[in-house]
Amino acid sequence: MRSQGLHRVAAPALLAGLIVFAVGLALPAFSQDAPRLRGTPQPMENAAAPPVAKWVTDDIRKMRAYPEQPPVIPHSIEGYQLSVNTNRCLSCHKREYTQGSGAPMISVTHYMDREGQMLADVSPRRYFCTMCHVPQSDADPLVTNTFRDMSELGARPAGSD
Known part of the structure; x- marks a missing residue:
């Protein structure tokens, strides 16, 4: 048993x-x-670091790759202070300052809380811009991009037949 x-x-x-x-x-x-995307094949091997890519600072707005994509930052943000007490981005992109700066206004969604209620100032969850918005560099991609837009695939608007 x-x-x-x-x-x-x-x-x-x-x-x-x-x-x-x-x-x-x-x-x-x-x-x-x-497969390795970058770096040396041997972990302990000394190799020269690749050069740091240059930021794209042409101030030209980039086309978005997909709906609801956060816009990329088309200018240098080096030296910008972004902390709990200071956000330099808002000195140009906040609704009150866009006319004087010529910068695009941040979306009205940045003034909403989680329940969709409008706030008087930028929502704390949207305050740190670089969580979603990133500057662009001239670095070569690690993986080739094979993305094709729907318009390139022959898709037509509904009712166009």
Whole structure:
């Protein structure tokens, strides 16, 4: 009677041990076959760092790649202070300052709380601009982009047939 209970406990533990052992044997094969995007093939090898990419600062608004994409920053933000007490972006892009600066106004969604209620000032959850908006650099892409817009695929508006 005692030995029957022992087999019920030992079988799942043995199976779990075999699975862990098999995965441990397979992991080195996976790590060797993974392609590298950048860096040296040997982890401890000394190699020259690639040059830092230059920021695109032409002040030309970029086309968005998809609906609801946050606009990219078309100018340098080096030296901009962005902290709990100061946000230099708002000195040009806040609604009150856009006429004088010529900068586009931030979206009205930045003045809404989570429930969609309008606020008098920028929502705290939208205050740190660089969480969504990023400057662009002239760096080569790590992976080739094969994205094609719907208009390039032959899609037509509804009712155009």
